[in-house]
Amino acid sequence: MYEYQIFKNIQKHIPLSDSEKELLISLLVEKDTAKKEIVLEQGSVSKKLYFVEFGSLRAFNVNAEGRESTIMFAVQDWWITDMNSFVNQKPALLSIETLEVSRLIEFDFNRLEELYKMLPKFERFFRIIFQNAYIREQLRVLDNISFTTEQRYTRFIEKYPQVVQKVTQKQIASYLGVTPEFLSSVKKK
Template identity: 40%
Template sequence: MEHKIQPLLNYISKYIVLSKKDEAVLMSKLIYRKYLKGQYIAQQGDVCKYECFVISGCTKMFFADEEGQEHIVMFSIEDWWTADMGSFITQTPADYNVQCIENTELVLFSYDVIEELYTEIPQLERFFRKIIEKAFVASQKRIVRSFSLSAKDRYLYFRNQYPKIEQRIPQYMIASYLGITKEFLSKIKGQLIIDQ
């Protein structure tokens, strides 16, 4: 189990120092799980059971409207987290779906386990606070970008900020994330080629 979740331990060590005893306690409470491409980790309307760390693979978080149209709000790849955090924290029905775009390996933290870990390894509370603060700031900045930047500038920001993601996901998903049609995204990309 330890070698499978080593990327998580490496990630945690960037924020806090865990003793070997703390690592053993942590590992005894985690769930390691593989998901196939297309499988759901969380579904709209159900309570989000897990906060997930991505060991390998890629996921998307999206809201499906009444017409079944997907509105993608986040992608997650290796060393990133994914969950409907509002649902997970409040243990109420999820607003978002979390689905695997590729075969994906995750470390899952259930709500009860996180609460236990806060008591047993107090510095983990600081760790989770720091990553939630980072996610909150990123979310606020994304809202500002969606209001203040043109579609072209939003795409350029996405491409520069997340170069490893663009190669791995279909264009229509990037368009959904940017809030534009895939045709408009193709037009933007074509214009950028001409401008070079």
Template identity: 50%
Template sequence: MSFEAILQNVSKHIALNNEEIKVFTSHLIEKKLDKGQIILSQGAFCGTISFIKQGILRAYFLNPEGRETTIMFGIKDWWITDMYAFTKEKKSMLSIEALESSTVLLLSKVNFEILLQEIPKFERFFRILMQNAYIREQQRGLENLSLPAKKKYEIFIEKYPSIASKLNQKQIASYLGITPEFLSMLKSSGKSYLD
């Protein structure tokens, strides 16, 4: 099992010596996912945070009427979980599925807590991850409240150029908060009434 990708990810924020690398990697479990496989179900206990080694994952919320809202897409070199449920040890509000064959490295909540005790500098690493996630979600929330659908779609394509072509219209529309039919009109029309 190769840990090169996750170690490069960690090294963006903290430096680990050889002994710390051994301790950190001993807490990780590699899991291969098939396309469509759910690694976290809404309402289930969220016991892991996942580093995406390869593939694309999607976190989404299913409302009582059965409508899906995509909260985020996770791509190679990103971390993904239901952060609220993971940190508070609550039932998940989200489901997370693989949109293609993927490989993740799982860090369980138990091992996460042990890791923070064994290597305190991981407190800094995960604080930075959570700050960045908060900033990203705040920016997305403001964009959703203030920008027209066309601009939101353009921003999405700019942010996710490597995966946009791999997603279906329903998934993109769910992320943008619009219907697939409206997205279809948006993609095929440059008319000003969409602005």
């Protein structure tokens, strides 16, 4: 049986038998993407939760003035979606684009609900994933109100070296909430 990266990710939190893997394979949809492909458009409803088999993505918001703010990145072995849109089936506040050629595993909203019924332990798995995402975002907000830009940049590159290799300085600046010029001046210090 082909060993998807996703199996390793899931088995960090719950065990999977071969028959459960087979069932999961029957529900999975692989999506190969090009660089700079938009997989979710801000304003549309997110019907997919994505797992990154390989590649990288970013989620961003464009405000009324046209300014982009990067909200999150995702690299191999990470999950990404507009969570509010996906869970509540409301218009997305984020767009998600690939930063390079990527392979994604898509979990359709309705198929995920089927999976919960067929294998209830997946509700536990996704509860853990969603809790971890909430904690990560809470810590990010605390970093933003507690640390200088220089400290936040240093913490970002220490915490996410695999992301730093895949994204531009402009995207990091957008994630940190500063201009690329300001980030450049911070890095020179």
